[in-house]
Amino acid sequence: MRIDLAPFRVARQDGLERTQVFTLPAGPTPLGAGTDLHDVATVVAEVAGGPRGVRVGITANLDLRCPCARCLDDVPVALEVRYAEEWRLQGVRPAAGDPAGGADEDGWTVRRAIPRDDHLVEIDDGFWQNVALELPVKVLCAEGCRGLCPRCGANRNRSNCACRDEAVDPRLAALTDWRPESTR
Ligand SMILES: [Zn+2]
Numbered sequence: 637m638r639i640d641l642a643p644f645r646v647a648r649q650d651g652l653e654r655t656q657v658f659t660l661p662a663g664p665t666p667l668g669a670g671t672d673l674h675d676v677a678t679v680v681a682e683v684a685g686g687p688r689g690v691r692v693g694i695t696a697n698l699d700l701r702c703p704c705a706r707c708l709d710d711v712p713v714a715l716e717v718r719y720a721e722e723w724r725l726q727g728v729r730p731a732a733g734d735p736a737g738g739a740d741e742d743g744w745t746v747r748r749a750i751p752r753d754d755h756l757v758e759i760d761d762g763f764w765q766n767v768a769l770e771l772p773v774k775v776l777c778a779e780g781c782r783g784l785c786p787r788c789g790a791n792r793n794r795s796n797c798a799c800r801d802e803a804v805d806p807r808l809a810a811l812t813d814w815r816p817e818s819t820r
């Protein structure tokens with residue numbers, strides 16, 4: 637996804653607005669860890685500004701699938717991602733009456749300075765960082781997910797495996813999750 641800055645570089649003043657729409661294919665995402673896009677997603681970039689700088693507002697609705705933290709089943713996670721960045725465009729001639737290099741004093745909260753030769757600016761890294769921030773810390777298929785059997789790996793939500801169910805003191809139950817294989 638690349639933002640086209642050319643129209644803003646040549647604009648005579650602020651106030652120019654452009655909308656760019658990107659389509660992300662379904663499939664694996666840079667988030668890794670089994671987090672996939674279940675459906676194609678649309679990312680809308682609304683760019684506003686002029687030769688000194690632009691504000692880039694991003695909006696996207698993502699239909700993700702993430703593995704359950706306990707049983708690893710796919711869990712649908714619908715995310716709305718919304719953020720904005722302000723970029724200062726370097727290497728432009730200051731407007732008449734504008735002191736050279738004074739762009740920072742004009743109310744721009746500069747997140748990023750874009751070199752003069754960059755007309756197409758990649759936003760993928762920032763986009764996926766913002767998606768990661770929106771993801772729940774722990775994804776569960778259900779509050780009461782029973783997870784996988786630590787002995788045979790069977791999904792306990794679907795079947796009771798043949799492993800002998802040892803009575804475990806509930807105060808120690810949390811420990812069974814990381815009991816090493818060798819103790820079977
Ligand atoms: Zn689960």
Ligand SMILES: [Zn+2]
Nearest residue numbers: 785788797799
């Ligand atoms: Zn089992």
